[in-house]
Amino acid sequence: xxxxxxxxxxxxxxxxxxxxxxxxxxxxxxxxxxxxxxxxxxxxxxxxxxxxxxxxxxxxxxxxxxxxxxxxxxxxxxxxxxxxxxxxxxxxxxxxxxxxxxxxxxxxxxxxxxxxxxxxxxxxxxxxxxxxxxxxxxxxxxxxxxxxxxxxxxxxxxxxxxxxxxxxxxxxxxxxxxxxxxxxxxxxxxxxxxxxxxxxxxxxxxxxxxxxxxxxxxxxxxxxxxxxxxxxxxxxxxxxxxxxxxxxxxxxxxxxxxxxxxxxxxxxxxxxxxxxxxxxxxxxxxxxxxxxxxxxxxxxxxxxxxxxxxxxxxxxxxxxxxxxxxxxxxxxxxxxxxxxxxxxxxxxxxxxxxxxxxxxxxxxxxxxxxxxxxxxxxxxxxxxxxxxxxxxxxxxxxxxxxxxxxxxxxxxxxxxxxxxxxxxxxxxxxxxxxxxxxxxxxxxxxxxxxxxxxxxxxxxxxxxxxxxxxx
Amino acid sequence: xxxxxxxxxxxxxxxxxxxxxxxxxxxxxxxxxxxxxxxxxxxxxxxxxxxxxxxxxxxxxxxxxxxxxxxxxxxxxxxxxxxxxxxxxxxxxxxxxxxxxxxxxxxxxxxxxxxxxxxxxxxxxxxxxxxxxxxxxxxxxxxxxxxxxxxxxxxxxxxxxxxxxxxxxxxxxxxxxxxxxxxxxxxxxxxxxxxxxxxxxxxxxxxxxxxxxxxxxxxxxxxxxxxxxxxxxxxxxxxxxxxxxxxxxxxxxxxxxxxxxxxxxxxxxxxxxxxxxxxxxxxxxxxxxxxxxxxxxxxxxxxxxxxxxxxxxxxxxxxxxxxxxxxxxxxxxxxxxxxxxxxxxxxxxxxxxxxxxxxxxxxxxxxxxxxxxxxxxxxxxxxxxxxxxxxxxxxxxxxxxxxxxxxxxxxxxxxxxxxxxxxxxxxxxxxxxxxxxxxxxxxxxxxx
Numbered sequence: 001x002x003x004x005x006x007x008x009x010x011x012x013x014x015x016x017x018x019x020x021x022x023x024x025x026x027x028x029x030x031x032x033x034x035x036x037x038x039x040x041x042x043x044x045x046x047x048x049x050x051x052x053x054x055x056x057x058x059x060x061x062x063x064x065x066x067x068x069x070x071x072x073x074x075x076x077x078x079x080x081x082x083x084x085x086x087x088x089x090x091x092x093x094x095x096x097x098x099x100x101x102x103x104x105x106x107x108x109x110x111x112x113x114x115x116x117x118x119x120x121x122x123x124x125x126x127x128x129x130x131x132x133x134x135x136x137x138x139x140x141x142x143x144x145x146x147x148x149x150x151x152x153x154x155x156x157x158x159x160x161x162x163x164x165x166x167x168x169x170x171x172x173x174x175x176x177x178x179x180x181x182x183x184x185x186x187x188x189x190x191x192x193x194x195x196x197x198x199x200x201x202x203x204x205x206x207x208x209x210x211x212x213x214x215x216x217x218x219x220x221x222x223x224x225x226x227x228x229x230x231x232x233x234x235x236x237x238x239x240x241x242x243x244x245x246x247x248x249x250x251x252x253x254x255x256x257x258x259x260x261x262x263x264x265x266x267x268x269x270x271x272x273x274x275x276x277x278x279x280x281x282x283x284x285x286x287x288x289x290x291x292x293x294x295x296x297x298x299x300x301x302x303x304x305x306x307x308x309x310x311x312x313x314x315x316x317x318x319x320x321x322x323x324x325x326x327x328x329x330x331x332x333x334x335x336x337x338x339x340x341x342x343x344x345x346x347x348x349x350x351x352x353x354x355x356x357x358x359x360x361x362x363x364x365x366x367x368x369x370x371x372x373x374x375x376x377x378x379x380x381x382x383x384x385x386x387x388x389x390x391x392x393x394x395x396x397x398x399x400x401x402x403x404x405x406x407x408x409x410x411x412x413x414x415x416x417x418x419x420x421x422x423x424x425x426x427x428x429x430x431x432x433x434x435x436x437x438x439x440x441x442x443x444x445x446x447x448x449x450x451x452x453x454x455x456x457x458x459x460x461x462x463x464x465x466x467x468x469x470x471x
Numbered sequence: 472x473x474x475x476x477x478x479x480x481x482x483x484x485x486x487x488x489x490x491x492x493x494x495x496x497x498x499x500x501x502x503x504x505x506x507x508x509x510x511x512x513x514x515x516x517x518x519x520x521x522x523x524x525x526x527x528x529x530x531x532x533x534x535x536x537x538x539x540x541x542x543x544x545x546x547x548x549x550x551x552x553x554x555x556x557x558x559x560x561x562x563x564x565x566x567x568x569x570x571x572x573x574x575x576x577x578x579x580x581x582x583x584x585x586x587x588x589x590x591x592x593x594x595x596x597x598x599x600x601x602x603x604x605x606x607x608x609x610x611x612x613x614x615x616x617x618x619x620x621x622x623x624x625x626x627x628x629x630x631x632x633x634x635x636x637x638x639x640x641x642x643x644x645x646x647x648x649x650x651x652x653x654x655x656x657x658x659x660x661x662x663x664x665x666x667x668x669x670x671x672x673x674x675x676x677x678x679x680x681x682x683x684x685x686x687x688x689x690x691x692x693x694x695x696x697x698x699x700x701x702x703x704x705x706x707x708x709x710x711x712x713x714x715x716x717x718x719x720x721x722x723x724x725x726x727x728x729x730x731x732x733x734x735x736x737x738x739x740x741x742x743x744x745x746x747x748x749x750x751x752x753x754x755x756x757x758x759x760x761x762x763x764x765x766x767x768x769x770x771x772x773x774x775x776x777x778x779x780x781x782x783x784x785x786x787x788x789x790x791x792x793x794x795x796x797x798x799x800x801x802x803x804x805x806x807x808x809x810x811x812x813x814x815x816x817x818x819x820x821x822x823x824x825x826x827x828x829x830x831x832x833x834x835x836x837x838x839x840x841x842x843x844x845x846x847x848x849x850x851x852x853x854x855x856x857x858x859x860x861x862x863x864x865x866x867x868x869x870x871x872x873x874x875x876x877x878x879x880x881x882x883x884x885x886x887x888x889x890x891x892x893x894x895x896x897x898x899x900x901x902x903x904x905x906x907x908x909x910x911x912x913x914x915x916x917x918x919x
Contacts, residue, residue: 029525029629071709148709155564163564165571172586179590183597190601198525198627217611220618221626223509223522223531225608228540230527232604235546239593239600250586454526458501
C-alpha cells in the first residue's frame, strides 16, 4: 500500500470546521492491520533491530552482574553513606515509577476524556509503563540489604510474629507499586486480547497459532463479548485513573511525610504527579519517534499524535516549573529558616550544578514547544525529550541528595559521591527497559489495532464522508 | 461445505460420522450493512445469534437487542471486598495482634490507613473487572466451531459477520438461510459441528501423572525435614553477618602475641584516678613501712615460701582511721554495708545474711557436698582485735573465701564501712553497763 511512504503527511494543520484525521494516508482496516503486524510477522528481522537489541542486552547483562555483586557484597558497593543514606537507588526508583505513569494516563485518563488520538499510542505506552515499573521495582527489591528477606515487606505470617508497620509510606509504597504493576498488567493484557486474536488469525506457523491462540483466550470478536469487554475497559480506565494520581502521591509521601527541610512540604504529591506525567510523556516520545519510523507506522502514529504529546509535555513542564517557584515562595513566606536554607543551598550550595541542570532541562527546554515547528519536528522533539528525562532524573537527585547532605545539624553535613556500581546500575536499568521494549515490538501488537480501527471514519455507522473525520 | 468434510477425513481415516449443522454465518462488507442486518434479525425474533466484528461497534447492542451487562455490579462487590480486606488487615496487624506503639498515635486510624485501603480496593476491582469480563464471556474457550468457518479468519482484520445458531427456536435449515440471504450479505456459509474432535495425544495422561508425582517430591521432602529433628545446622547460602571478624571478649585475637583480645594492664602504668599519694588512705598501711610490704602477701590465702599461711597481723596496718570519722561517714558506711556486706554477714555482723542462711540450708541437705563456710562473726574477738587497716584490706582484697570488693566499692566508701563495722563490733560486744540509762531500765523490765 502506498500509504506507508506518506509518513510526511501533516495532519497538524487546524482547519476550522473540520477535525484532523487521526489515521493518515489511504488506509483501510486491512492496511492498518498489515502495517501494525509488519515487524512481528517479518520472517527476516531488520539489522537495525538486532543492533539495538544487542546493545540493550549488553547493558542488561552488566546490570545483572552489578546486582550479583551487590547481593554478595552488600549495600556498601553503592555510594550511600552518612548523611546521605538514600542515594541513587531511590532516585532511580522514583524516576522509573514516574515514567510509568504516562502510559496509564494515556490509556486511562485520555480514554475518559474521549481523546481518540490516544488509540495510536496507548499500546506502546502501556507496554512502556509495565517495563518502567519493572525497572522501578528492581531498586527497592535489591536495596534492602538482605534481599533474601524481601518477603518481610509483605504482611505474611512469620515465626517472629511481626507485622509490617502500616504508618510507614515505605510500606504504602509496597502496596501502591504492586497494585500499580498488577493493574497495569491486567489493563495492558486485556487491551491486547483482540489484537492477539488478530495475530492468531494471521499466523502462518503452527507455533505462532498455538502461542497466540492460547494468549488470546479464544476471542471471536463477538458483539456480546465486545460489550462486556468495553464495559470492563471503561471500569479499568476509571480505576487506573486515580491509581496514576495515588501511586505517585504515595511515592512522594516517602519524602513529604518525613521532617527534613525541602522534603516536608504539601506540594509534593501534585508536584510529583505532574513531574511523572512530564517525564513519562517525554519517554513515550523518545520511544515512539524511532519506533514509528522503523516499524512503518507513520500513518497511525501521526505528527498530530506527536504534537499532542508535546503539548502535554509543555503543560506539565510548566506545572513543574510553577512548583519549583512555589517551593521557593513558601520557603520565604513560611519563615522557616531551615527550609529557606535548604532551597538556597539547592541553588547555590555544593550541588548547584545539579540544580541548574534540572531547571534548564525541565523548565526551559519544554518551552520550545510553544513554537509550532519545534513540536512538529520529530528529531527536535526527541532531543528536547531526552533533555527532559535528564532533567527529571536530576530533579529526583536534587530533592533526595541535597536535603540529606545538608539538613539541620551542620556537623552532620557531608557530600555524596556515587560509585561506579551506581552509574552502571542506572545505565543497566535502561538496558533492561529497552530489551523488554524491543522484545515487545517484535512479539506483541505494537498498536491497539482494534481501537485504531474503531476511530477510523468507516467505523461510524453513517455514510463515510471523506471531509469529516473521527469524533 | 466440502472443506469441512476434508478436515474431517484428514484426521479420521475411518468412516467419518456425519457433522451436524450448527448454524449459518453471513459476511458483510461494512458496519452499516451489519447494523441493518442485526436489526432485522432482532426484529425477526431470533435470540441465539451474534455479530462478530474486528472492533467494538457503537450502537450494535441496541441493534441486537442485548441487555446491559452485570459486570459493574461484580466490580462494585470486589471493590467493597478490597476496602474491607485492607481495613481489616491493618486493624488486625497493627491494632490487635501486635499493637505498634508509635509516638502514641492511635492504633487504628482510618486516615492513615487510606493509602493501602485505596490501593487494595483498586486491585480487587481490577481483578473483578478482568476476571468477571472473561467469565461472563465464557473465556478462555480455545475451541469454537465458528473458527472452522473459512472466511471467519478475517473477523479480526476487516470482516463483519452475523451468525445464527441452530439452538435458536426459530432456526430452520432452509428458511434461516433464505432469511440471511435477504439481508444482502457478501456470502452465507454454513457452520458445521464435527462429531468427533481430534484425539488427545496418547502420551498426555502418563506424562501428566508422571509430572504430578515428580511435583510431589519436593513437598514430601519438605514435610520430612519438618518432622524429623536434624543434628546439622541449616544451610545458609549468604552468611555475611553471622560470622563477624570483630573483637569479642574471650575470643582469640590474631593481632596480639599472646592471642588475647582482652588486654592485661600494662606493667608500670596506672589508670586515671588510680594514683594515691597517701598509702594509709589507699591501702591502710603505715606510710613509713609501706615500702617493705610485699603486696602479693595481702591477697587471700597467701602462702609463705615454706607453704605455711601468711600471718596478716605481721603487716604494719594503720590503727587510726585515715579519714575524719563523722556522723555522715557513719551513715554512709551503714548504707554501704547494708548493700554490699549484709547479704552474707547479716545486718548485725553475725554471719546470718540471707545468702549465708540459704547456703547453710542447701549444704545441710547435701552432706559432704558444698564448700560454704559460715562468715565469721564480726564482733567476736579475732575480728574485734584487728586494726582498721586490716579490715580495710579484707574489704579490698578479700580473705579466705570472701572475694575482694575493690572493683565495686570506692576507697572512701570502704573506710566508711570499716567505721560502721567498728560500730557493729561495739554493739555486738557491749555489756549492759555501757547502755544508756533508759535502755537499761527497759531491758530490766523485759527480763522480769
